[in-house]
Amino acid sequence: MSQVKVPVVRNILEANERLAKANRTIFDQAGIFAVNLMSSPGAGKTSLLEKTIDGLGDRYRIAVIEGDIQSSYDAERIQRKGVQAVQINTDGACHLDGGMVLEAIEALDLDGLDLLVIENVGNLVCPAEFNLGEHHKVMILSVAEGDDKPLKYPLMFQTSSVLLVNKIDLLPYVDCDLEKIRQRAGQLNPRQQIFEVSCRGGAGLDAWYAWLETEIARVRVNRG
């Protein structure tokens, strides 16, 4: 018996990173643009997906992976639009991880798919730490949540390529300063693209669709 001290410098989340990489390889080889869609509960992830299917569904093949702690309510909302949707129930976990997404991919028909959106569990903290293999992280902040959110949830803002500020139709009724959101998000992530939208009326969504189309085209060139 002896006492030992073993120095090991290892990333604690390395197992998830490996699975995320495996997912990414699948997406790249199939030429599917993959988005990890994150927000707090109720900011409008499923509403954005419904709109996006309406806006782009006739030109692109879209599929959705729905992450929820319980229920398949969101997946049913998507299926009603005639789009493939696979439900992941996280069984209590507050975020999706690479392994859960890998399982869901296996249940999807990837053939000819252009866009895969993974709706993460509603939560502004935990999902930011777990890569799923997506090409881009996209986050939604609804104006009703307040303009201080970039200060309180910096990692989510720092890791998301796109910020959709949703529910701008509610601006007259809430104390939320869009300029403050732009400024604070810009400090955390100067390369982040910001789209101000309403999934109710549809305002601002064209810029979001255009961004998606550009990215879909970029990834699609890989397709054999």
Place this chain on the structure above:
Amino acid sequence: MHEMAIAESLLGIVLDESGRHGITRVNRIQLQVGALAAVVPAALTFCFELISRDTIVADAVLAIEMVAVVVRCPECKERFEVDNQFYVCPRCGPIPAGLDLTSGRELTLLSIEGESGDEDESSESPCGEEYPRGQ
């Protein structure tokens, strides 16, 4: 809230490294957690204790070193600690863009201390520094 997932990954790595280095009982685990990871140390410790109970890691001390968010000013290259998420360089004032994060995202296992059952194996291990028992 994601502490359970982190604890599970950590236990997997600790068991793997222990096996590799012939450690039969783990006493202390040293890790670094960046402030941006939003990990509550007490919650991580609680989750880790819960899941390691029936393993050679049971009752090991989790020594968690919290790492502050440090960024480098793109203007003057000065490194400064971020306080309350306001990105203000002590020399240049508020920084509009181009932050260079130098620390704060760590989720890193640094070392494992414990008892090695087999002396040969532990002295063989390339990176294990050995010291006499009872120190």
